[in-house]
Structures are given as C-alpha cells and as structure tokens.
Amino acid sequence: GGGVVRYVNNTNGGPVFVYVRNGKIVRITPIEFDDRDGRSWTITARGRSFTPPRRGTVNPYVFGLRSLIYSKDRLLYPMKRVDFDPRGDRNPQNRGISSYERVSWDEALDIVAAEIKRVKREHGPGAILNSCGSHHTWGNIGYWLSAKTRFMNSIGSSQVVHNPDSWEGWYWGAVHHWGNSIRNGASDTYGTVEDCLKEAEMIVFWSSDPESTSGVYGAFEGTVRRQWAKSLGIRMVHIDPFYNHTAALLGGKWIAPRPDTGNAMALAIAWVWITEDLYDKEYVAERTTGFAKWRDYVLGVTDGTAKTPEWQEPETGVPGRVVRSLARQWGSRKTYLSPGGLAGFGGACRCATGIEWARSMVCLMAMQGLGKPGVNLGCLQQGAPVDTHFYFPGYAEGGLSGDLDNTGLRVSMYQRMVQLPSMNPVSQLVPRMRIPEAILGEEITGYPTDPKSIEGQFRKFGYPAPGHSPIRLYYKYGGSHFGTMGDSNRYVRAYRSERLEFVVNQSIWFEGEAKFADILLPACTNFERWDIGETANSGGYSHHQFIQWNHRIVTMQHKCIEPLGESRSDYQIFLDLANRLGLGNLFSEAMTELDWCRRLFDASDLPTRVSWKDFVKKGYYVVPAPAEQNRAPVSWRWFAEGREKDVPELAPLPADYAEKWRKGLQTQSGKLEFESSSLKRFDPDDPERPPLPSYIPSWEGHHVKELYEKYPLNLVSPHPRYSFHTMFDGKDSIINDVREHRTLIDGYYYWIVRINSVDARERGIADNTLVRMYNDRGAVILAAQVTDRVPPKTVISAEGSAVYDPVGEPGHSADRGGCVNLLTSSRNIISRSHSTPSNSCLVQIQPWSSGDVS
Amino acid sequence: MNKYAFIIDVGKCENCNNCFLACKDEHCDNDWPGYSRPQPLHGHRWMNILKKERGVFPLIDVAYLPKPCFHCDDAPCVSAGRGGLRKREDGIVIVDSAKACGNRDLVSACPHGALWWNEEEKMVQKCTFCAHLLDDGWQVPRCVQACPTGALSIFRGSDETLREKIVEQELQPPPDSQNRGGSPRCFYRNLQRYTSCFLAGSVGVEQDGVEECGVGARVVLKKENEVVAEQLCDEFGDFRFDGLAPGSGEYLLEISYNGKVMKSGPIRLSASRSAGTFVFSS
Numbered sequence A: 001g002g003g004v005v006r007y008v009n010n011t012n013g014g015p016v017f018v019y020v021r022n023g024k025i026v027r028i029t030p031i032e033f034d035d036r037d038g039r040s041w042t043i044t045a046r047g048r049s050f051t052p053p054r055r056g057t058v059n060p061y062v063f064g065l066r067s068l069i070y071s072k073d074r075l076l077y078p079m080k081r082v083d084f085d086p087r088g089d090r091n092p093q094n095r096g097i098s099s100y101e102r103v104s105w106d107e108a109l110d111i112v113a114a115e116i117k118r119v120k121r122e123h124g125p126g127a128i129l130n131s132c133g134s135h136h137t138w139g140n141i142g143y144w145l146s147a148k149t150r151f152m153n154s155i156g157s158s159q160v161v162h163n164p165d166s167w168e169g170w171y172w173g174a175v176h177h178w179g180n181s182i183r184n185g186a187s188d189t190y191g192t193v194e195d196c197l198k199e200a201e202m203i204v205f206w207s208s209d210p211e212s213t214s215g216v217y218g219a220f221e222g223t224v225r226r227q228w229a230k231s232l233g234i235r236m237v238h239i240d241p242f243y244n245h246t247a248a249l250l251g252g253k254w255i256a257p258r259p260d261t262g263n264a265m266a267l268a269i270a271w272v273w274i275t276e277d278l279y280d281k282e283y284v285a286e287r288t289t290g291f292a293k294w295r296d297y298v299l300g301v302t303d304g305t306a307k308t309p310e311w312q313e314p315e316t317g318v319p320g321r322v323v324r325s326l327a328r329q330w331g332s333r334k335t336y337l338s339p340g341g342l343a344g345f346g347g348a349c350r351c352a353t354g355i356e357w358a359r360s361m362v363c364l365m366a367m368q369g370l371g372k373p374g375v376n377l378g379c380l381q382q383g384a385p386v387d388t389h390f391y392f393p394g395y396a397e398g399g400l401s402g403d404l405d406n407t408g409l410r411v412s413m414y415q416r417m418v419q420l421p422s423m424n425p426v427s428q429l430v431p432r433m434r435i436p437e438a439i440l441g442e443e444i445t446g447y448p449t450d451p452k453s454i455e456g457q458f459r460k461f462g463y464p465a466p467g468h469s470p471i472r473l474y475y476k477y478g479g480s481h482f483g484t485m486g487d488s489n490r491y492v493r494a495y496r497s498e499r500l501e502f503v504v505n506q507s508i509w510f511e512g513e514a515k516f517a518d519i520l521l522p523a524c525t526n527f528e529r530w531d532i533g534e535t536a537n538s539g540g541y542s543h544h545q546f547i548q549w550n551h552r553i554v555t556m557q558h559k560c561i562e563p564l565g566e567s568r569s570d571y572q573i574f575l576d577l578a579n580r581l582g583l584g585n586l587f588s589e590a591m592t593e594l595d596w597c598r599r600l601f602d603a604s605d606l607p608t609r610v611s612w613k614d615f616v617k618k619g620y621y622v623v624p625a626p627a628e629q630n631r632a633p634v635s636w637r638w639f640a641e642g643r644e645k646d647v648p649e650l651a652p653l654p655a656d657y658a659e660k661w662r663k664g665l666q667t668q669s670g671k672l673e674f675e676s677s678s679l680k681r682f683d684p685d686d687p688e689r690p691p692l693p694s695y696i697p698s699w700e701g702h703h704v705k706e707l708y709e710k711y712p713l714n715l716v717s718p719h720p721r722y723s724f725h726t727m728f729d730g731k732d733s734i735i736n737d738v739r740e741h742r743t744l745i746d747g748y749y750y751w752i753v754r755i756n757s758v759d760a761r762e763r764g765i766a767d768n769t770l771v772r773m774y775n776d777r778g779a780v781i782l783a784a785q786v787t788d789r790v791p792p793k794t795v796i797s798a799e800g801s802a803v804y805d806p807v808g809e810p811g812h813s814a815d816r817g818g819c820v821n822l823l824t825s826s827r828n829i830i831s832r833s834h835s836t837p838s839n840s841c842l843v844q845i846q847p848w849s850s851g852d853v854s
Numbered sequence B: 001m002n003k004y005a006f007i008i009d010v011g012k013c014e015n016c017n018n019c020f021l022a023c024k025d026e027h028c029d030n031d032w033p034g035y036s037r038p039q040p041l042h043g044h045r046w047m048n049i050l051k052k053e054r055g056v057f058p059l060i061d062v063a064y065l066p067k068p069c070f071h072c073d074d075a076p077c078v079s080a081g082r083g084g085l086r087k088r089e090d091g092i093v094i095v096d097s098a099k100a101c102g103n104r105d106l107v108s109a110c111p112h113g114a115l116w117w118n119e120e121e122k123m124v125q126k127c128t129f130c131a132h133l134l135d136d137g138w139q140v141p142r143c144v145q146a147c148p149t150g151a152l153s154i155f156r157g158s159d160e161t162l163r164e165k166i167v168e169q170e171l172q173p174p175p176d177s178q179n180r181g182g183s184p185r186c187f188y189r190n191l192q193r194y195t196s197c198f199l200a201g202s203v204g205v206e207q208d209g210v211e212e213c214g215v216g217a218r219v220v221l222k223k224e225n226e227v228v229a230e231q232l233c234d235e236f237g238d239f240r241f242d243g244l245a246p247g248s249g250e251y252l253l254e255i256s257y258n259g260k261v262m263k264s265g266p267i268r269l270s271a272s273r274s275a276g277t278f279v280f281s282s
C-alpha cells in the first residue's frame, strides 16, 4: 500500500524483499515465506524434532545496502583523470594523485575501445590484462564469470589465475591425502546436519567462526542449528587465537594457540591417541595407507622427537595438559571437526604452516573413523537436508559466458542453455599475487588452480608466455586488491609505472583502487538491473553450496529502480564497447539481460514447477524439502562402510578411480593416505612439503629471531564480520557506524585492531587510541580495541578495507584507510604453489602521532 | 488494551548488529509522517548495543545488551517534554516532531540515554517501536524481524499478562533502571550475563611426570568463612563461579584434589577475574 511496491532481489548475504516508492528504495528486508512456499524439513534427534523457521536470514551488511546504493561515493558518471591525454601526455606517475573530470559515455567508451585496438596493434596478444575480485553483486547473468568473461574472451586478454585463497592449505595440502580436488581439497558435507544432531557428542571448531563468516553466503542459517546442538548438550571447543563470535555466542572451552602453529597441536593430539589407544584401529587398517610411517614420525621413532603435548607447548603457548585433555575427550567421544567456518576454509589454512595444518586435519579425522555416525566434518553450517536433485545453476557455471574452459559451464549447463561458445585465444596467464611484477615486466612462475585432478597444481607456468606481450593495458573490474592481496603496496606502486600505458576501471563505487585509473566506467548495482540467481549457489569448486541454507531459495532479481546517475549495468557497458569493436551481436546474441534471465530460467528445473510469468511476478521460488528417503546420504559414510560413493556429486572424474568407478577415493591407493602418493611422485624430498604431514615451523613467526625481536606481534587478519571483504565497507555506508567494524575518531572512521590488555599497557595504548601498525612492508593507522579476547603477543585486524587513504605518497606511506594487507607477505606458502600466507605476519604497534606519514 | 513491550534475551545476543542496522535501514533518509523525521545517516544509535567483556585471558566471556528506548510507563521524557514526547495508549512513546523541534535540552530528559539529537532536524529522536509499521499491520518492528538468534522479541498484551510473564520467566528490568526511574517497558532475560561477575580458575595436577588437568577437583568458594558455592572442575580442569555481584567483597577459594588442599585469597571481586592456575604436585 501507499504507492509502495515490493520487489525481490538477492545478495551474497541472503535474498531480500525490496520496497520501492516513487522510484526510490525505501527498505530492504529478509524474505518471509507464505503458506504457498515450499515445505520445510524436520529432523528428529534424541527425542526432539527440529524444523527451521519459515524465512530467510540475512547478514548484517545486507542492511547497509540502501546506504551503499545511494552512497555519495557511487560513481555516477564516466570520468577521466584530468592529466591523462591518450593522444599526448599520459602522466602515469600521477595515478592515485590527480583528480578526475566528468566525460560523456561516448568519449569514455571511444577512448577505451581505441586503446584496446591500439595495444593489440602495437604490442600483440597478451598486452591486455583483466582482473577482478572473487565476489560480485549477486546473479548468474551479471556475474563477472558471465558477462565479463564473455567480453574479455571476445577481445582476447591475459588471464589472471586466482590463487585458491579461501582454501590454500586444503588445495596445496589436504588434496594429497583424500583427493576432493573438485572442491579444492575441502570436504563435501552432505547429510551432516542430521547426523551431527543425532549422533555427535562434541564439535571442535578449529579456526572456525561461522557466526562471522556464515560459511560463505550462508547468512545466519546455521545459527539456529547450532543453537539446537547446544540445547542437546553437544559440547563445543574453540581453537582460535581470537575469542571469536561463535565462541562468544555458544560458549564451551576456548583454546587460544599462538597463530600459525596448528600443525604442532595436531601432531600432539595424534601422539595422545596413539599412546593411549584412542583411535579407530580397524578403520585405519582397512581404509587408510601409510599410517605406520606417520605414527613413527609422531612418536619420534624416525626423528627422535616425540610430538607430545609438552613438546607443542612452547610452540603453541597452550599448556600440554589442555591438549592432552582435548585429545582424550575427542578420542573418546563422537566428534565433529569444523576446520574453518566452512569445512575446508579457516584462517589457519592461510599461513606459513597452513598446508601442514590442513593435511593434519585430514589425518586426525582418518584416525577417528571419518564417516562413521557422529564422526565427520563441519559445525552444522553445511549439510541441511534440502533437495539436491532440483537443478538450478550456480554463478560459477558461467551464466552467458559461453566459456567451457574457465567456468563450470560444462558440468551441466552446456547441454541445457543454448549460447554461442566463447574462447580466449590468448593463453598468457598471470598469477594474481604477481600482478604487480607482471605489470613491471618481471619474469614470473606460477602454479595453477586446477580442480580437475590432484596433479593439476603441479603444472608450472611462466610469464611472459612464449611469444606474448607483457602487460600494457589493465582493464580492472572493481577495486579490492589493496585491501585483499598480500603486500599490497606493490599493487599501488605498479599502477604508477610507465610500463602501464592505460588503465580503465569499471566499478560501482569510487573505492581506493579505482582512484588509480585513467578512465572510470560507472557500473550499477544488481538492484538497478535484471538478474536471476539462487541464494548461496555458487556451483564450480563449491558444488551444492546451497546446502548451507535451510531452504533453497531461487530468486528473480527484479530491476527495482533505474540505474542511478548515468551508471549502466556491466552487461550494457560491455555491449557498448563490443559495439564499438564490431562485436555487438556476437557478444549479446541480440538479447537483453531479461532475455538471458529467461533463457537461464528455461535451462533450469524451474519450468517444471512454476511458470515464467508467476516466477517473475512473485520473485522467488522455495524448493520444497525432499521426502525423508530422498535426502542426500551422509558424506564419507559410503567410504567408512566400504560401499560405492553415493553422495550426489559426480566427482572425482571417472578416470581418476584406480579400481572401479565410485569405489574408493581419488588418491592413487583409493584410500585415505597418511603418506601421500601424489607428493611422493611429485617430489618425495621436498622439505617444504614432505609426503608425510610434518612439523615445519613458520617462516614468519617466533622462530625467526631477528625479525621477531623487531616485530614481536603476530597479526591475524580474519574476514570482516560486517562486510564481505571490501564490498560493504567504507563508501559512507551505515556499516561504518558498527562499533566493531570502524570507529569514529576526530571525524574519521578508522579500521580496528584488537590488542591484548598487557601489550596495550606496555605501549601506552588505550581503547580508541590511534595506533601505527607496521613492519618492513608498510604501515597502517588503526583504532585500538583493548581486549582479553586475544592472547598477549597476538593482534587481530580484519582484511578487506575498501578505503585506501595514504597519508603521504601512495605506495610509500602509511595508510589510514585500514588496508592491513599492506603488511602481509606476498611470498608463497611453499615455493611450488601460488598461495597467500595472510596470517603469517609479524608487526609492531605504537601510538600514532598525526604528523607521522611514514 | 493491548500494550507493547520489548523482551530481550542477553544470552542469545551475538552482537551481529542486524537490529542496529535494520533500524537505520528503516529510518535513515526515510520520513514517516506522524511518527518520526529521518534519522541522520551516521551517529544515532536508536538500538544501542552495549558490550561487557568479563574476565582475564584465557578465562573470559562477553555479553551484549541491546538497548532501545524503553518506552517507559512513567516516562521522564514525556513529563519534561511539554508535549515534545507523548505516550500512546499502546505504551509506545513517540516524539512529536512539531512540538519537539528546537528543544535541545530534551536530550537530557531521558535518564537512560535513549534520546539522540538530530542537528539537521533540530530535534531529539529515538526508537519509535516502529509504530508506523505496527499500525500498518506489521507483526514486529524491523529490529526484531532482523534478529537471527531470537534475542529480540516484543510482547503485546495486557499489563496483567506482562506482569505474569515477568514473574514466570524471571525477566529483569534494564540494569540500574530502578535508580534512574521511568518504569521501562523493556525486560531482559539472562541479564546476569551482563551485570554479574565471575571468579574463574584452572586446576592442574602433576601425574607421572606430566601435568594433567585437575578434572573433578573440588573447589569451594567462601566469603567471611561461609561457603557460598561449590563446584567440581570440568574436563579441562576449569572452574567458574558466576552470578556474583561486582564489588561484593572478599572471597576465599579452597581447592582440594586427592585429599590435598590449596587455598587462595582473599580475592577482591570488583570485576570478573581469574584466580589463576593451581597445580597440585605429586
């Protein structure tokens, strides 16, 4: 009523109702179901019945959207850097310094199209580099893997290879013990909500804070399930240097190790199990290989060092008696292990010891009989008994990309959705963590993120690729890297290089990194264009990701308002450029975005349930919960019971089974391997990654004496709870007002660092003191929060600042925007990988005096 | 007459800020004639989430106290406001935009800190209980709808039923509100998580050359030689006496394990603290 129309849209923090009046968004709320929406499931466990509430939850940042859509930092017009003249002086050294002037769309697009043609003509293939963030406004058609990929393929461009940053230790390590390459080494988690509630006696959260990270895209769907677990008396233990929000909500034992030492604690747990007979010998004998060798290593038979709880104490700082008790409880109770907020994430996998940590998690589970009732992975964040047979694609299935090589198109969509194929003829690859070096023309090697097989990651590549041009034109989509990539001053400095002839940035907001472009193209949000998408359905590496949700919710993402200012949808921008390059119909197939939504709708199972007209009108469809007998079986149960694989995923590829299709794992032996056969084949003598999971001290930790004396604080940078990386931060949004996100001091919203009261006292730091956190890589100005939620000598400051605000020369001075990644290392975790060691970072902190720009 | 009240469970609040942000989504830049003028984009906290961290590393916990306007029955802001604020029949207290305009002093009329000054509008503002939505048929205000844990809820019914509920469920008025006055229509569950303090500690025992957790060690808490409480250490050898009043004097601890006894104290409890680790040698 009152002239208000209720639309539907979707976000990575949950689906929403959007109330619009007179062309303006009035409010954005979670979705509440009506009686006609698909039925919910019920789980009975220990004499009680559990049914989720009939609504969707949303993450806090979703409520910040209206303020972000109407933000004063929106890019509303095409812009040109004032001292950039494509026909004269380009002044690349002034990127990040000079201001912008408004230009017309025609002028901006003409410049970009002309530059694309020019660098191809003058330098040959490979001279164009495109990169973007990993995440995006929601929807299958507008996603970067869809429209952007199709456009970049059409013009031919060097591709950025993303390191598997969410998974690191799992991809480079765990995969060698249990396979699961299709999930980058993470675990599948089917049926685990029911199994955990029915059977488990304890949950060990290890580097796991689902109340902050929501797994990924899971909003607060898992919260009610964890509350059920608590009410059933399932015990909880939290191993995390931060007393995180999950621990704070659920309680239980908090064990706070020194960061970057997880592997030592894991070995000590194994030591207790072995010496006290607390492991599943039958399972180990029948389902695993290499145990005897690992056992001898753990006991110290091979290297003379018994990995006892007392041995780990100086390493982790956790008393031996606590680890001993943990091991006993874990070994004698049916236990779920939650490594990361999603089984196969966790800040602990993103550090110098992260590969060893993830590998040891697999070995611990192997010792406890992974897959037996109540013994599995997760923390009720994943594994709801929703319908996994109803088909709707995830964003990684490529939308309209037509790209069979670099999206998940060929998994299901290629035979469901008609589209012209698109292929990139340029085979030059740039590792994402080496973009700055690539721009500077240095020679680089990289290792691919290839989920097809365990061995895909061994295929080393080089840059520049033979016969290709180094990078000359950077087509940047979004502006996150200063806040999210390691040692990110490198990215700042690279922008200002003469070698980079042209930078175009296509962004919704005028964020820190956008300010380094020559031309800015203003994109609109998904609330200003049509799209279609299912909540938390990513597809690709994260097959069936939607099982985090209590209900599957597929949405028609209405165009709720007209694009603000002169902004345009990304699709439209690419089409406008394609038209100038004579590629218009090849790019669009003469279809509008709404036409593409219809095609995708038709390709899914939706038409068997709802008409296009009704779907568009209502805006969402809730997939009914399946009958109990049609629920997905529990992950790993088939393996524990020696049956054929029966969970609803078609991985590993048929050829990757040694014996018989669906019999055994992807590993060479088909078993859980304590000693990895793939690593033995690749390099049995690699000291950085030996075939047995081993204790390898961090290369940026307390063992590095000189560095540690100078920088005695371990910085942990988890994911920001109130933003999704850079996407909801800054930009004058109401998220700035969240006390634990940013703090307003003297009119400026500073990013927060948590510091223990002892460390704070020693340095004369109180709550809200402005501090300078620094090391040899740079300095960041932050607001201190003094707390006992972190141990002495550990500090916590999230990654993901969207603001880059150097107090002096860009790339060489302190940043008061809060990009803590200026301080993290760009080194690979191990040399034969492409990986980020975010949480191995030594720093010092001192009070900041405002004149200090260093 | 059905009247409204807030019922808030401190034990379920995880500081997600959904309530705080949903409130801003509803009120910033939105004018609800007859109810409220737009809230400024930054600065106001109509739903103000307070934090209490208790204890010393590593024996700590943290609690949050979401604090809206209490919609007091005997509201000091209404009596001081000369019509600037009014009480509706359903219990909701509303700022009358026309009459409140220009009166900056009103901010201090609320003893609970629930009024905020809007410089642009030149008037005080506060939580409206989302009366514009409830009057339009909504079942709950925005903050309650947004809360993922069930920490926030509202009551709608007669004062008599409310009184019964308060007794039955042991609901508490906001901390210190008795002294500040106003008879708040806002009640808390598990408020002791925020207001009380604890005395915690760990017990270790030396056995066969290593230290073990003092599982089952008996810990007795005494005050002036009277036993206040008694506990057995959990599987990690930890104990925690919770629900003690801050500043409630000096305590003694008596810890016994296998016939051996250790004593600690006097411990002055001004805030939650840890008595440390007690190790029984063999």
Ligand SMILES: Nc1nc2c(c(=O)[nH]1)N[C@H]1C(S)=C(S)[C@@H](COP(=O)(O)OP(=O)(O)OC[C@H]3O[C@@H](n4cnc5c(=O)[nH]c(N)nc54)[C@H](O)[C@@H]3O)O[C@H]1N2
Pocket (backbone or CB within 6 Å): A132, A133, A134, A135, A136, A137, A142, A165, A166, A167, A347, A350, A477, A478, A479, A480, A481, A483, A484, A485, A506, A507, A508, A509, A511, A523, A524, A525, A526, A570, A717, A718, A719, A724, A725, A726, A727, A799, A800, A820, A821, A824, A838, A839
């Ligand atoms: N220190 C530290 N660093 C880390 C991590 C850590 O744990 N610690 N974690 C790592 C992990 S796991 C990840 S996934 C990365 C994430 O790092 P990134 O992927 O770099 O960060 P995002 O913020 O997701 O980037 C999304 C970008 O896309 C833009 N964008 C979004 N939607 C649209 C759209 O519709 N159109 C256009 N044109 N642009 C759009 C946004 O504005 C933003 O700039 O961070 C990594 N960095």
Ligand SMILES: Nc1nc2c(c(=O)[nH]1)N[C@H]1C(S)=C(S)[C@@H](COP(=O)(O)OP(=O)(O)OC[C@H]3O[C@@H](n4cnc5c(=O)[nH]c(N)nc54)[C@H](O)[C@@H]3O)O[C@H]1N2
Pocket (backbone or CB within 6 Å): A059, A165, A166, A167, A206, A207, A208, A209, A212, A213, A214, A215, A216, A217, A239, A240, A241, A242, A244, A257, A258, A259, A260, A261, A262, A340, A341, A342, A345, A346, A347, A348, A351, A716, A717, A718, A719, A720, A721, A722, A723, A724, A725, A800, A839
């Ligand atoms: N709100 C929000 N949610 C998100 C994201 C976001 O940016 N914002 N990002 C999404 C993405 S892309 C991803 S990959 C996931 C990431 O999900 P996770 O990888 O699970 O999240 P992190 O915050 O990196 O780490 C979780 C916890 O690990 C702890 N930790 C760090 N180092 C160590 C260590 O050495 N040992 C131990 N024991 N603990 C450690 C941190 O203190 C933190 O509490 O989150 C997703 N969800």
Ligand code: SF4
Pocket (backbone or CB within 6 Å): B068, B069, B070, B071, B072, B075, B076, B077, B078, B093, B109, B110, B111, B112, B113, B114, B115, B126, B182
């Ligand atoms: S809390 Fe303050 S503003 Fe609200 S009714 Fe009571 S006195 Fe008035």
Ligand code: SF4
Pocket (backbone or CB within 6 Å): B022, B023, B024, B026, B046, B047, B068, B126, B127, B128, B129, B130, B141, B142, B143, B144
């Ligand atoms: S009831 Fe409405 S006005 Fe009051 S705090 Fe909640 S959302 Fe804000």
Ligand code: SF4
Pocket (backbone or CB within 6 Å): B012, B013, B014, B015, B016, B017, B018, B019, B020, B049, B064, B066, B143, B146, B147, B148, B149, B150, B151, B152
């Ligand atoms: S929404 Fe609920 S859980 Fe979140 S901060 Fe508010 S009251 Fe607490």
Ligand SMILES: [Ca+2]
Pocket (backbone or CB within 6 Å): A330, A331, A332, A333, A334, A335, A368
């Ligand atoms: Ca067990």
Ligand SMILES: [Ca+2]
Pocket (backbone or CB within 6 Å): A405, A406, A450
């Ligand atoms: Ca490939």
Ligand SMILES: [Mo+4]
Pocket (backbone or CB within 6 Å): A165, A166
């Ligand atoms: Mo990630």
